[in-house]
Amino acid sequence: MLTRIKGGRVVDPGNIDGVADVWIQDEKILRVVPQGQADENSEVSGAPDRVIDAGGMIVAPGLIDMHVHFREPGEEYKETIETGCAAAAAGGFTAVCTMPNTRPVNDCLQVTEFILEQAEKACGVRVHPVAAVSRNLEGKALCEYAELKRAGVVALSDDGRPVMSSLLMRRALEYAKGFGLLIISHCEDPDLAPAGVMNEGPVATRMGLQGIPNAVESIMVMRDIALAELTGGRLHIAHVSTQESVRAVREAKKRGVQVTAETAPHYFTLIDADVGAYNTHAKMNPPLRSEKDREAVIQGLADGTIDVIATDHAPHSSLEKDLEFDLAANGIIGLETSVPLSLKLVASGALSMSDLIRKMSKNPARILNLTREIRPGAIADLTIIDPNAAYRINAENFRSRSRNTPFDGWEAIGKPVFTIVAGEIVWRAEG
Amino acid sequence: MRAFRKDILDISSLSDEEISAILDTAEQMKEISQRPIKKVPTLRGKTVVFFFHEPSTRTRMSFEIAAKRLSADTVSISASTSSMVKGETLIDTARNLQAMNPDVVVIRHACSGAPHMLAGRLKASILNAGDGLHAHPSQALLDMLTIRQRKGDLKGLRIAIIGDIAHSRVARSDFAGFTRMGAEVIACGPPTMIPCGIESLGVSVTHDADEAVRGADVVMMLRIQKERLKGFFFSTEREYAGAYGLNAERLKLAEKDVLVMHPGPVNRGVEISPEIADGPQSVILDQVANGVAVRMALLLLVAGGVRDADAD
Numbered sequence: 136m137l138t139r140i141k142g143g144r145v146v147d148p149g150n151i152d153g154v155a156d157v158w159i160q161d162e163k164i165l166r167v168v169p170q171g172q173a174d175e176n177s178e179v180s181g182a183p184d185r186v187i188d189a190g191g192m193i194v195a196p197g198l199i200d201m202h203v204h205f206r207e208p209g210e211e212y213k214e215t216i217e218t219g220c221a222a223a224a225a226g227g228f229t230a231v232c233t234m235p236n237t238r239p240v241n242d243c244l245q246v247t248e249f250i251l252e253q254a255e256k257a258c259g260v261r262v263h264p265v266a267a268v269s270r271n272l273e274g275k276a277l278c279e280y281a282e283l284k285r286a287g288v289v290a291l292s293d294d295g296r297p298v299m300s301s302l303l304m305r306r307a308l309e310y311a312k313g314f315g316l317l318i319i320s321h322c323e324d325p326d327l328a329p330a331g332v333m334n335e336g337p338v339a340t341r342m343g344l345q346g347i348p349n350a351v352e353s354i355m356v357m358r359d360i361a362l363a364e365l366t367g368g369r370l371h372i373a374h375v376s377t378q379e380s381v382r383a384v385r386e387a388k389k390r391g392v393q394v395t396a397e398t399a400p401h402y403f404t405l406i407d408a409d410v411g412a413y414n415t416h417a418k419m420n421p422p423l424r425s426e427k428d429r430e431a432v433i434q435g436l437a438d439g440t441i442d443v444i445a446t447d448h449a450p451h452s453s454l455e456k457d458l459e460f461d462l463a464a465n466g467i468i469g470l471e472t473s474v475p476l477s478l479k480l481v482a483s484g485a486l487s488m489s490d491l492i493r494k495m496s497k498n499p500a501r502i503l504n505l506t507r508e509i510r511p512g513a514i515a516d517l518t519i520i521d522p523n524a525a526y527r528i529n530a531e532n533f534r535s536r537s538r539n540t541p542f543d544g545w546e547a548i549g550k551p552v553f554t555i556v557a558g559e560i561v562w563r564a565e566g
Numbered sequence: 567m568r569a570f571r572k573d574i575l576d577i578s579s580l581s582d583e584e585i586s587a588i589l590d591t592a593e594q595m596k597e598i599s600q601r602p603i604k605k606v607p608t609l610r611g612k613t614v615v616f617f618f619h620e621p622s623t624r625t626r627m628s629f630e631i632a633a634k635r636l637s638a639d640t641v642s643i644s645a646s647t648s649s650m651v652k653g654e655t656l657i658d659t660a661r662n663l664q665a666m667n668p669d670v671v672v673i674r675h676a677c678s679g680a681p682h683m684l685a686g687r688l689k690a691s692i693l694n695a696g697d698g699l700h701a702h703p704s705q706a707l708l709d710m711l712t713i714r715q716r717k718g719d720l721k722g723l724r725i726a727i728i729g730d731i732a733h734s735r736v737a738r739s740d741f742a743g744f745t746r747m748g749a750e751v752i753a754c755g756p757p758t759m760i761p762c763g764i765e766s767l768g769v770s771v772t773h774d775a776d777e778a779v780r781g782a783d784v785v786m787m788l789r790i791q792k793e794r795l796k797g798f799f800f801s802t803e804r805e806y807a808g809a810y811g812l813n814a815e816r817l818k819l820a821e822k823d824v825l826v827m828h829p830g831p832v833n834r835g836v837e838i839s840p841e842i843a844d845g846p847q848s849v850i851l852d853q854v855a856n857g858v859a860v861r862m863a864l865l866l867l868v869a870g871g872v873r874d875a876d877a878d
Binding site (some may be wrong): 182328335336337338339340341342343344345346348412413457458459461462 | 697
C-alpha cells in the first residue's frame with residue numbers, strides 16, 4: 136500500500152517544518168518531498184494507492200498521551216481498552232500510556248499481558264502499559280520490575296495515590312534504574328488536606344468546600360526531586376498544577392537532575408472559579424488552581440520546564456459524578472478535547488506549533504524511549520490536524536464510553552482529521 | 567403581589583429588596599406566635615417536606631413550628647430513617663420526592679451545594695436549612711432581624727464574629743447578610759480557623775479577640791467543636807476560652823449597648839462564659855424566637871404569597 140499525504144505543513148521539530156509531501160509504503164515512511172523540490176523517486180515507486188489531501192493541514196509525528204486511565208480490567212462500564220483506544224484515535228493520539236489503577240491493579244505480568252491482548256483487538260492505537268510502583272498500589276512492597284519490563288511496561292507509577300514512604304520511593308527509583316525504567320510520580324501529601332475537595336482559596340471559602348493547598352503537591356514534588364538527585368533515577372512528575380511545582384522542576388532541571396514533567400489541558404485552561412455551581416465535572420485531583428497557577432503552568436510549558444501535555448483521561452459514569460460535590464469522584468476525560476484545547480496555546484502565542492508538537496509527541500516519545508519521526512525509514516505514526524476547523528465540542532459524539540467533561544459545548548478551533556498508526560488510518564474525521 | 571423566588575439557597579443570591587421583604591414579612595409573623603391559638607390557615611393544603619440529612623434540633627424544630635403555625639402539612643425524612651441509608655443517591659431521593667409533588671422541601675445536608683442540586687431538579691421550592699460549610703440563610707436572616715429590632719438598622723454597626731469561621735456556614739451567611747446591610751464586619755479566631763481568602767467576602771480579619779470586641783455593637787460567638795482538636799485547629803478548650811472566649815472582662819471593651827449573639831448550641835465556659843450567655847446583653851433567645859418568624863416568612867413567601875395571608 137502506497138500512500139501520499141499531499142501538500143500539508145509537515146512539522147517534525149528538530150527535523151523539518153515546511154510544506155511537503157509524505158509518502159508512506161506499508162508501515163513505514165518512504166520519503167518526504169518538500170514543496171518545490173522535484174520528486175526524483177516518483178517513477179520508481181509508481182502512483183500512490185491512496186492520496187490524502189493535507190493542504191492547510193499540519194502533518195505531525197503521531198501524538199502520544201502518556202497519562203490515561205482505561206478502566207479495563209474492572210470498571211468496564213466507564214471505559215474499556217477498546218473504547219479508550221477509539222477515543223484516543225479520535226483525539227489524534229497514536230499511542231497512550233495506561234495507568235495501573237485498574238481492578239485488579241496492573242502490578243504483575245498477567246494484568247500487563249491482558250491489557251496488551253485487549254489492545255491488540257482494539258482499533259490500532261498503541262497501548263503502552265504503565266505498571267504499579269508498589270504491589271496493589273499499597274506502598275508496602277516493590278513490584279517485579281524486570282518481569283514487567285519484559286512484558287512490555289514502559290514506566291512505573293502508583294498514579295492516583297502518592298508513594299508516601301520516602302524509603303520506598305528511593306528504592307523504587309534505584310531499582311527501576313537498573314532496568315532502565317521511568318518512575319512517574321503522582322505528587323500529593325493527602326495528610327495535609329484530609330477533607331479537601333477543591334483548590335484552597337477564596338472560591339472554596341465562599342462555596343464552603345474544604346480546600347487543598349498548593350503545598351499538598353509541591354511538598355512531594357520537592358521530595359521526589361531530592362530522591363531523584365540522591366539516586367540518579369529517572370523521575371517524571373505527573374499532572375503538574377501549581378506554580379511552586381513548576382518552580383521546583385525548573386530549578387531541578389537547572390541543577391541537572393533527571394526529571395521531566397507533564398501537565399494536563401485543564402490546568403492551563405480552567406481555574407478554581409470554573410467549579411461554578413458545584414460542577415462535579417470540574418472536580419479532579421490535583422484540583423483546578425488559581426489564575427496565577429494557570430499562568431505559571433503556561434510559562435512552564437513555554438520555557439521547557441514542563442515537557443509534556445498529557446490528559447489524565449479519567450472516565451467516570453453518572454454513578455460517580457451525579458453526586459454531591461464532596462462525594463463525587465475525581466477526574467475528567469481528556470482524549471477528545473486535548474488537541475483543540477492545546478491549540479489555544481498556539482493561538483495565544485504561548486507556544487509555537489513546533490513547541491506544541493514537541494509536548495504532545497516528541498517529548499513523550501523521548502521520555503518513554505519511543506521514536507516519533509517523519510523521515511524515510513521511520514514507522515509511519517502520524518497525526519494530521521486541521522488547525523482552522525471551527526466547531527462546537529459535543530460530548531454526545533465522543534468515542535469514549537464516559538461523558539465527564541467540563542468542555543462540552545465549548546467553541547473549538549482545530550481538530551485531528553487523520554490518525555495513522557504504522558501506515559494504517561485508525562481515525563478519519565467526517566466532513 | 568408578584569411571586570417570590572422559587573428557592574432560598576444562600577444570602578448572596580438574594581436581592582436587597584428580597585431581604586427586606588423577608589424581614590418585613592417576618593415582623594408580621596411574630597404576632598401570630600403570641601396568640602393563644604398560634605395558627606393561621608395560610609398554607610392549608612400545602613405540603614412541606616423536611617429533609618434532614620444531618621442532625622439538627624433547633625433549626626428543624628423551628629422550621630416545623632413555623633410550617634405548622636401556617637397550617638401546612640409536614641413530613642419529615644432524616645438520614646437515619648430514609649432510603650439514603652439503603653444507598654439511594656440524593657438525585658434519586660429528589661426524583662422520588664418530586665413524584666409526590668410537595669410544595670416546599672426544607673433541606674439540611676452535610677455536603678455544600680446539595681440544596682443547589684435539588685433546586686435544579688425539583689419543581690418544589692427548596693429552602694436551605696444549612697449545607698456543609700457553605701450557607702445557612704435562614705440563620706443569617708434571623709440574625710439580621712434580631713439586630714434590626716434592637717438597633718433599628720445594621721448600617722454602620724461594628725459586628726465581630728468570633729470563633730471557628732472556617733467550619734461555620736452561619737459565619738459565611740452572616741458575612742454576606744451583614745455586609746450587604748452596610749455593617750462593618752470583623753472576623754476573629756485563631757489563624758487555623760480563618761479560611762483562606764475570607765477578606766474577599768468583605769470582612770476584615772484579626773486574631774486578637776480584644777481588638778475584635780473593642781467598640782463592637784454586636785458580638786457573635788461561634789460554637790467550638792471538640793472534634794476540631796483532631797485536626798489540630800486548637801490546643802485545649804481551656805486555652806481557647808482564655809484567648810478567644812467571651813467573658814465579662816473582654817465584653818467591657820465593647821460598646822455599652824452591645825448585643826451578644828450565638829447561633830447555638832452554646833458551649834458554656836468555652837466560647838462564652840455562662841454569665842454573659844445569660845446576661846442582659848445576650849439576645850440569644852431572641853434569635854431563637856425570631857427564627858420561627860423568619861422561617862414562617864420564608865415558607866409564606868415561597869409557597870403562599872402575601873396576598874393569600876391578607877385574604878385569610
